[in-house]
Amino acid sequence: MLAAMTKEYPLSQELREKIDRILDAHERDYTQIVNILMEVQDLNEKHYVPEPVAYYLAKKLEIPVARIFDCITFYGQLSEKPRAKYPIQVCNSPSCRVNAVNTVQMLEILEDLLDIKLGETTYDGRFTIETTSCYGACDRAPAVRINGKVYDHLDSREKIEALLRSLQ
Amino acid sequence: MRDIKFLTKNFGKYDTSSIDSYLSIGGFDALKKAVTMEPTAISDLIASVKVKGRGGAEYDMGRKWSQARDVKGDNKLLICNADEGETTTFKDRELIKNDPFNLLEAMIIGAYVVGAVEGFIYMRGEYACYRPLLLDAMRQCREKGFLGKNILGKGFDFDIKLYSGAGAYVCGEGTALIRSIEGKAGRPRMKPPFIKVSGAFARPTCLNNVESFSIVPHLLLDEKGEYASCGSGNSIGTKMVSVAGNVNRPGVFEIPFGTTVREIIYDLAGGVQHNHGIRLIQFGGASGKIADASILDTPYTYEALRGAGVMVGSGGILVIDERTSVLDFLRMNQDFFSEESCGQCTPCREGNLHIKIILDKMAEGKATEEDLRVMEKIARVMSMSSLCGLGETAQNTLMSAMRVFPEVFQAGGAR
Amino acid sequence: MTETKANEQMVHLTINNIPVEVPKGTKVMQAAAKIGIDIPHLCYHEDQRAKARCRLCSVEVTGKRRLLAACSTEVWEGMEVHTDTPIVRDTQVAILQLMLANHNQDCLNCARNQNCDLQRLCSRFNILHSNLPNVVKPEPRISTNPSIVRDPSKCIRCGRCVRACKDVQGIEALTYAGRSSDIIVTTAFKKPMETTDCVLCGQCSLVCPTGAIVEKDDTDAVLDALQDPKKHVIVQVAPSVRVALGDAFGMEPGEIVTGQMVTALRLLGFDKVFDTNFGADLTIMEEGSEFLSRLQNGGVLPMITSCSPGWVNFMEKRFGDFTKHLSSAKSPMSMFGAIAKTYYPEKAGIDVKDIVTVSIMPCTAKKYEASRPEMGRNGIPDVDIVLTTRELIKLIKYVGITFKQLPESDFDSPLGTGSGAAAIFGVTGGVMEAALRTVYEKFTGKTLPKLEFEDVRGFKGIKEAEVDLGTRKVKVAIVHTLKNARVVMEQVQKGESPYDFIEIMACPGGCIGGGGQPIGTTNEIRKKRIEALYQLDKSLPLRKSHENPDIITLYKDFLGEPLSEKAHELLHTHYHKVAPLYEFD
Secondary structure (H helix, E strand, O other): OOOOOOOOOOOOOOHHHHHHHHHHOOOOOOOHHHHHHHHHHOOOOOOOOHHHHHHHHHHHHHHHHHHHHHHHHHOOOOOOOOOOOEEEEEEEOOHHOOOOHHHHHHHHHHHHOOOOOOEEEEOOOOOEHHHHOOOOOOHHOOOOEEEOOEOOOOOOOHHHHHHHHHOO | OOOOOOOOOOOOOOOOOOOOHHOOOOHHHHHEEEOOHHHHHHHHHHEEEOOOOOOOOOOOOHHHHHHHOOOOOOEEEEEEEEOOOOOOOHHHHHHHHHHHHHHHHHHHHHHHHHHHOEEEEEEOOHHHHHHHHHHHHHHHHOOOOEEEHHHHHHOEEEEEEEEEEEOHHHHOOOHHHHHHHHHOOOOOOOOOOOOOOHHHHOOOOEEEEEEHHHHHHHHHOOOOOOOOOEOOOOEEEEEEEEEEEOOOOOEEEEEEEEOOOHHHHHHHHEHHHHOOOEEEEEEEOOOEEEOOOHHOOOOOHHHHHHOOOOOOOOOOOEEEOOOOHHHHHHHHHHHHHHHOOOOOOOOHHHHHHHHHHHHHHOOOOOOOOHHHHHHHHHHHHHHHHHHHHHHHHOOOHHHHHHHOOHHHOOOOOOO | OOOOOOOOOOEEEOOOOOOEEOOOOOOOHHHHHHHHOOOOOOOOOOOOOOOOOOOOOEEEEEEOOOEEEOOEEOOOOOOOEOOOOOOHHHHHHHHHHHHHHHOOOHHHHHOOOOOOOOHHHHHHOOOOOHHHOOOOOOOOEEEOOEEEEHHHHOOOOOOOHHHHHHHOOOOOEEEOOOOOHHOOOEHHHHHHHHHOOOOOOOHHHHHHOOEEEEOOHHHHHHHHHHHHOEEEEEEEEHHHHHHHHHHHOOOOOOOHHHHHHHHHHHOOOEEEEEEEHHHHHHHHHHHHHHHOOOOOOOOOOHHHHOHHHHHHHHHHHEEEEEEHEEOOOOHHHHHHHHHHHOHHHHOOOOOOHHEEEEEEEEEOOOHHHOOOOOOOEEEEEEEOEEOOOOOOOHHHHOOOOOOOOOOOOOOOOOOOOOOHHHHHHOOHHHHHHHHHHHHHHHHOOOOOOOOOOHHHOOOOOEEEEEEEOOOOOOEEEEEEEEHHHHHHHHHHHHOOOOOEEEEEEEEHHHHHHOOOOOOOOOHHHHHHHHHHHHHHHOOOOOOOOOHHHHHHHHHHHHHOOOOHHHHHHHHHHHOOOOOOOOOOO
């Protein structure tokens, strides 16, 4: 009952080496866990921290895995669930939303081009459209953030199409 | 309006990736001057121009530094709060991006004043793209001996470590920021113990905002007293403001205190889009208060804004024109707190949830008088009894809206 | 905190205009208690660091713009506190309403009905139902292990369980996760508790103010067995239950209620009421002999006790490569069970298949121990059903027994005799003291001059003592809580342990503070129970395990010698490393 569910090594040697490199860059300092998680999350095409990876980090940093899980679920930019390859984040805060002409229109164009609604994922798992709190690009609206990068002044269908095409 | 560049003086004047470039425009002159001064003379200088903490708490910075100096301990910490998470606030972003060395220089001076041996910069995850810039600047400072052991041969040691958040507004709150630095979820803790006595890793900690720090080197070199010549009363010098919303030229502007709100919105930010009328202006981000257009001729000072029922706060100015209703704006603002509450204390966690429900009912025209009474009560309970500043201020906007726009809060009244 | 020491600096304040004098450092909540005001609270627990999260204890202090949390605010000279102003009342009621709106109010169906802090406070403030829309997220109960059941829909996010898990046990299996109204208390990746670092000690269930974490309820199984005419149902009761049970029936903490308890169990319909103390004496015989054998034959030292199942789980999970240090002797409960399923049916002439063994334990982890396949033979478990003290309370109330008025009666024979040494098994240091009484006399052949080993007594987390056995000195340590266990185990891990024999109990104070004890158990109450068990020991004529006549008979008639082949088969077990969920080389 208390016994483990799995005894195989769930992480490839290659992935572990990549994680180890990130840990080394942070001098295996557990206080840097938030930043470590940000970097480790991006090793995965789906931009999330899978369970075995969290256990691996817990072991290497000698901290309880529960604390890592708390961090992953607490910080908005971290995820314990798989996401799209390109999660398109639209600011949900008033400073962007009051620019209805720009932001709402951009959202509509995104939904139209990707054929999904807010909160949905494209059939190939490449894109989701999600909302997020203010990321400090109020002066660059309409903007989206994709994997930490802000793409700004998306005020025409052509610009939005070009952006999506550039993400492969 | 006086055109004065103080904090933004170095913007565009040097190559931010090169310490030599910074040195060529007089970089680190302030630090060199500082180490010839008594530390208390520096905190006194800051106090003399009444610098208030520019993160929004408005605590007297000179006093903070002299108190931090008086705290006993040989492992003191100095932390720069670069977690500007308030909506409509991106001034620290500009300071980091355009003048990173000035910030580092300011922190070194701060360490000298308060006697800190280690410094942390806690930067919001959203600004992760500036990590390489700061890390490289720190490396160059180390190479030139501005960070590390025996700085400038003055026998004091100090180094800086960079921490990043990952998307949590509440981490701008001091104790939450410290929890995050300790490698935990950034949920605030009760005070006491106060940060100055027991901050990160239980070490005495002095915590300041990016803008607050950034003032110091300029102030030290301001021999003509140009800074002190701006503003009046308790509002001396200049302030970085971020203007966004329905304006033609959103952006960050350095203004002398005393500039009117109208000048900021119409002269600097290019006025309201399509010449629409102003519905409301929110000062200081999502946790700020709101006013209607009658505030336009009020000078932007701590005192005058307070007199007009709002606050400087983070320095954000969100202009909403008449195309958006007060209620719709309040719902947008509420979405922010419904997402960003840390969830640990009852009033904030549950209160935000129920206020959102009632605002939604208002939008449907289904709110009863009882709903409105409950909403007001919850807002008051949140502000009176929440654990931290987030819960305390989360309903500032709603409560000021009740005062400024009472007609919106009628039973059944969707507008 | 209420004691006034001569050199203590006193602070003067008023609470609701009543002057109060308390020592510097006192919190407002305690100052108010001094004048008879109970400031409502939920996240505050007297044995934990203040959290100030629920905000229910908000009070008004003159000159302060905002309300302050009474649980965490220290008094100051001249402070004026008000606990009954309109804003304070409004706040307290609003907070309770907010909590209630996000709480599954299925009270009648709750293990904590009528014993719930939230219910009690709502009743106190005359809140009959929430005036707010219900926002509880429907979530199923999580019942995946034999010990602990979680009901997230009852959780009020006070964080007491998280603190118990982290600060008392040092485990951190439970954590907050998420934020805003989505914040929950859970395990890493919401995995079943037993697959995480959790050891099922149940300390979380003891501090939970509501029914969000409770023991797995096995009372129905017992009632069914009692109703079945074919079954011969026997019960054993752990030593620590008799000094805790009275709490639930309006008796003073620490009152010894052995006699009433036995009567109540008879009234419930048990065919025989026996004493786990008999098993404890047997444990001393085996464990003591094992220690002597290890000492004399160069066996693995330090030897560590294995009576506490929470501790054993911890050892297997966290220090799995060191299980050889654990005594192979089973716990008193399981030894008793083994005898009850072998010797007893032989002697009583009952088919073993008709015997149901029930044990009343202060412990949630005992439920798991009983389910271990090694605790039994031929598919017959040593112990069929384990009830916690709390479940026994429930049964006594269910049947309508007026406990306080019950006459006293004695345990049945032959498995009902226990020594004083066995009685103190329920206390941190008790197993060690019991073992030393026997080990000393067996090793030296002399009679102990003084039975009490004062060095091994007390509430300190890690205690040390040295015992002179004549030709050899034995160094022992006594440890309670797993946070402290980790400290001594890290010494063992490094090969630096200075001890020969270590007693480890998972719960604070030992079994008297176990995770299955009555709700409301605090360290103050734990100390009273400790005193009571030492009192019990002192009052008994028989105080050494090896002098228990029924134990002597058992060896003579059935087992032979301690550590005999038969004793090994029935009374010893083995432990194994439990691999974590994910293992990396």
